[in-house]
Amino acid sequence: MRADVGDDALETLFLPFIDATLAWPSSGGALFLRARDGWPLHQRAWPGLRCEQSFRPAAEALERSGLSLADENETSRVPLVLVLPPRQRDEARALLARAVARCAPGGRVVACVPNNEGAKSGEADLARIAGPVSSLSKNKCRVFWTAPIDGPADAALATQWARADAPRPIAEGRFTSRPGVFAWDRIDAASRLLASHLPHDLAGHAADLGAGYGYLTAELLTRCPGIRAVDLYEAERRALDLARTNLASFAGRVALQFHWHDVTRGIDGRYDVIVCNPPFHAQGRGDRPDIGRRFIAVAAQALNPGGRLWLVANRHLPYEAELDAHFTRVRTVAQDGGFKVVEAMRSP
Structure with a gap:
């Protein structure tokens, strides 16, 4: 502020x-x-x-x-x-x-x-x-x-x-989380929907924008054997520390980098794949679709030619104009439970 x-x-x-x-x-x-x-x-x-x-x-x-x-x-x-x-x-x-x-x-x-x-x-x-x-x-x-x-x-x-906000197991012990981080005691429904539609052919260097406690990265690495490295960007340090714990089992197979970073200020890396469940609130209660639009613009700038963005958002959020402005191909993959999953690609 x-x-x-x-x-x-x-x-x-x-x-x-x-x-x-x-x-x-x-x-x-x-x-x-x-x-x-x-x-x-x-x-x-x-x-x-x-x-x-x-x-x-x-x-x-x-x-x-x-x-x-x-x-x-x-x-x-x-x-x-x-x-x-x-x-x-x-x-x-x-x-x-x-x-x-x-x-x-x-x-x-x-x-x-x-x-x-x-x-x-x-x-x-x-x-x-x-x-x-x-x-x-x-x-x-x-x-x-x-x-x-x-x-x-x-x-x-x-x-x-x-000890009330100490890290603890959630999702039947698959992840560690703690009170106060986004969707701390469950797997977020929107992220789960996105993960279920990630294609197995995603490959190369990936980024997770707004990574939370690491759920989407874990799903990406589980479903897509061609991913060789992931950079996680997360503004809340408490969540990022949890992601380090939750992804430790993947560290021997892929290169993982953890960035305590405000994505809206831009990122420096270049990526073949970006997954994202962008926040639509800041530290207040009101909707902030401008944050999601900025995440989309940053993703477009960071993707290599032919790179693919996989994004999930609430269906009512007005992201289509931003996606069309930055990507040559945009398609809605799924709509369910008030959420939409979108794939957007840059020209090769």
Whole structure:
């Protein structure tokens, strides 16, 4: 999100510091979990602020604004931990537990959630593991914060929640996934439809754009023995780490490269085959068909002459004009369950 675009949750998160309800730490720094760039981060100096973000577009926006990024494997404790919890409940609880664990003795955790995304539940969850909290509401959001704490009020529950988004087997043990990634607890129906129509003669160097936890690449390699290498591009680092695990058994047969990357910014490789189930949301709820259209344009630029794009999308998404603009041959292979599978080819 650009720094000049409104972000109600981000604005409300910083409100207690702007109105002097809370004091920014004079030393020791602050950690911002699931940070997003926006004008509240630039309205005044926030000494010692470091930001953590696993979604590549948001991480790049923070970097472009000159903000310092923290590694999620760090364990140092700081006097202030800010959090924008995600929507998925297990993932959000794990993040709150980690926020408490990263908070130095006498420090505070401050979080903000939009009202329509479970603000009251988020406030109650933080209170359950950290003790009494205070809060205020504005911009249809709720910001809530702990008293100075010296660790979790309920250590057993905090430990339980810290493990709530741990990787676990899904699909009868075929894959490993975790809460918060796309279609985390199942094989996505659209991706399954695409996989079922992949022809066995696909061969050469392939790419998977928006690879998630690796399902489409696994299906491509299982069904198409002529594929000799796959580059996986995924904006969510948590999903990409899962893909590494899920595809480890193929590493001895094909060359695999994993790219933490925002596909909408373009890719450098050249490919014979591209498979894609493009996202049609960013970090908001509204449809974003522009993302899928950009994925199609990037795929067209990255395919070798004669290369083939295999794409699945919701039937209502308007991708046909973009496909016709970039490919010489486009055909709808299947339509089922509200989805469409399309093959598009470049001229040899």
